[in-house]
Amino acid sequence: MKVLAAMSGGVDSAVAAARAVDAGHEVVGVHLALSAKPGTLRNGARGCCTIEDARDARRVADLLGIPFYVWDFAERFSEDVIETFVGEYAAGRTPNPCVTCNEKIKFEALLEKAIALGFDAVATGHYARLRIVDGVPQLRRSADAGKDQSYVLASLTAEQLRHSMFPLGDSVKSEVRAEAAERGLMVADKPDSHDICFIPDGDTKAFLESRLGRKPGKLVDAKTGAVLGEHTGVHGFTVGQRKGLGIDAPAPDGRPRYVLALEPVSGTVKVGSAEDLGVTVIEADRANWPAKPLDGPTECQVQVRAHGGVAPAVAVPDGDRVRVELREALRGVAPGQTLVLYRPDESAGDLVLGAAKITGSHR
Numbered sequence: 001m002k003v004l005a006a007m008s009g010g011v012d013s014a015v016a017a018a019r020a021v022d023a024g025h026e027v028v029g030v031h032l033a034l035s036a037k038p039g040t041l042r043n044g045a046r047g048c049c050t051i052e053d054a055r056d057a058r059r060v061a062d063l064l065g066i067p068f069y070v071w072d073f074a075e076r077f078s079e080d081v082i083e084t085f086v087g088e089y090a091a092g093r094t095p096n097p098c099v100t101c102n103e104k105i106k107f108e109a110l111l112e113k114a115i116a117l118g119f120d121a122v123a124t125g126h127y128a129r130l131r132i133v134d135g136v137p138q139l140r141r142s143a144d145a146g147k148d149q150s151y152v153l154a155s156l157t158a159e160q161l162r163h164s165m166f167p168l169g170d171s172v173k174s175e176v177r178a179e180a181a182e183r184g185l186m187v188a189d190k191p192d193s194h195d196i197c198f199i200p201d202g203d204t205k206a207f208l209e210s211r212l213g214r215k216p217g218k219l220v221d222a223k224t225g226a227v228l229g230e231h232t233g234v235h236g237f238t239v240g241q242r243k244g245l246g247i248d249a250p251a252p253d254g255r256p257r258y259v260l261a262l263e264p265v266s267g268t269v270k271v272g273s274a275e276d277l278g279v280t281v282i283e284a285d286r287a288n289w290p291a292k293p294l295d296g297p298t299e300c301q302v303q304v305r306a307h308g309g310v311a312p313a314v315a316v317p318d319g320d321r322v323r324v325e326l327r328e329a330l331r332g333v334a335p336g337q338t339l340v341l342y343r344p345d346e347s348a349g350d351l352v353l354g355a356a357k358i359t360g361s362h363r
Helices: 011-022 051-064 074-090 097-116 157-162 171-180 205-211
Strands: 001-004 028-034 070-073 121-123 129-133 136-140 218-220 225-229 257-264 268-271 279-288 296-302 310-318 321-330 336-341 349-361
Touching: 001 011, 001 097, 011 028, 011 051, 011 070, 011 121, 028 051, 051 070, 070 225, 074 097, 074 205, 097 157, 129 157, 136 157, 136 279, 296 321, 321 336, 321 349
Parallel strands: 001 028, 001 121, 028 070, 218 268
Antiparallel strands: 129 136, 136 349, 218 225, 257 268, 279 321, 279 349, 296 310, 296 336, 310 321, 336 349
16 A cells, blocks of 8 residues: 555654555655744653654654655644634633644545545554454554553544554554664654643643633632632633632632633633532534444443543434433533543453534533
8 A cells, every 4th residue: 555654753653654664555754844933842742843853754764765755734733723722712612632633634634635645544653453344444442551542533534544554553652662772763762742732831821821811700619609719711721620720718618629610701610529520411512433323322431531531321322412421420521522432342442432522511
């Protein structure tokens, strides 16, 4: 096959590209320039898609003996990922920009361009297992539970998955680094990037305030309606947040308070106890079914965050919507988050059934 290897400049995408070459595919490497003003240096694990990353990717491509290109996706990334991120927070929702990036950039814009140029598939360094059985994609958790990225890939369509390759799905990270070292790849010990790539200093609140300005409002006790303090914008909060609330007086019982709900129109942030944070029903829309749509109530595992927030549940589909009835309460379920449904399978890795965007939750 003719394969386009997306090369970020990190160790995972480097080894993924190398494995695609070893498998006998005709491989071309591409680095995505996602910033109009990329920094020249990373700061440890901070930052992404810098000039240094592009150079690292090119060195790996040279060592592998494959053609290499840099494609400018900065404008598309700004519109589809950054502006969506800002807009979601302004609306009181909590987006996952990695899900959006995979959906809109790597497996929409990039894949579309790749297919138009005659490539059969795009290979990436994601940790997820993918098998195509009789034309039907089976996306599963990776062998490395700690690095599993099936959650951020669950919004991909069946057609996108049919043109995707994840060569690292059956490996653990330590094996990948060891392999990179054996191959002589200079990125073998390069730190993993983390947090939000377009906020390299990690200060999400300051970034959002620079885009949205200050929009003062009240911090209110959800049960009594008592005003507990003021804030500079609902975009500085997310459901489940405990730290940085800016409330001087402790709760009457001395226990921590948590953000329970955001009302962007009135500028109200409602807070309450940990017990009030738990929900047993989640509503979501924009459902995506990578293999096939659910045909009725289905026992499953639900995950609401990239790392954590997992519980047994029954999913009830309704067109492009889905209602999830949890067997046990989950905390920190926020509108805007991605909900992913899995069918448990310890031997082969849990199978992704589908994904949707959370619109609300309650007890």
